[in-house]
Amino acid sequence: MSYPAKMENPSSMSRHLAIVLYVITMAAVIVGVDFLFFRDRFWERLAVNIGIVLVFAAFYLLFLRRS
Known part of the structure; x- marks a missing residue:
């Protein structure tokens, strides 16, 4: 007999x-x-993409983030 998976909070x-x-x-x-x-423009595009990810990560x- 299979039971449903436990629901998350x-x-x-x-x-x-x-x-x-x-x-x-x-x-x-x-x-x-x-x-x-x-x-x-490959290199400018790469640099801006990395910058966007860093800004989103810092935010x-x-x-x-919760402790």
């Missing part, structure tokens, strides 16, 4: 959803900046 599920939405937003910003400004660590 609702606050934990909403936290996972928030993180997924945060990553999707970061990817959308990266793709948007790539296509609007740096279509044919996450400063404001969104």
Whole structure:
């Protein structure tokens, strides 16, 4: 007899959803900046993409991470 998997805490599920939405937003910003400004410039595009990821990571660590 098989029992359903244990449900996660609702606050934990909403936290996972928030993180997924945060990553999707970061990817959308990266793709948007790539296509609007740096279509044919590889090194500038790479540097800006790394910068965007670092800004998103810093914002996450400063404001969104819970102890």
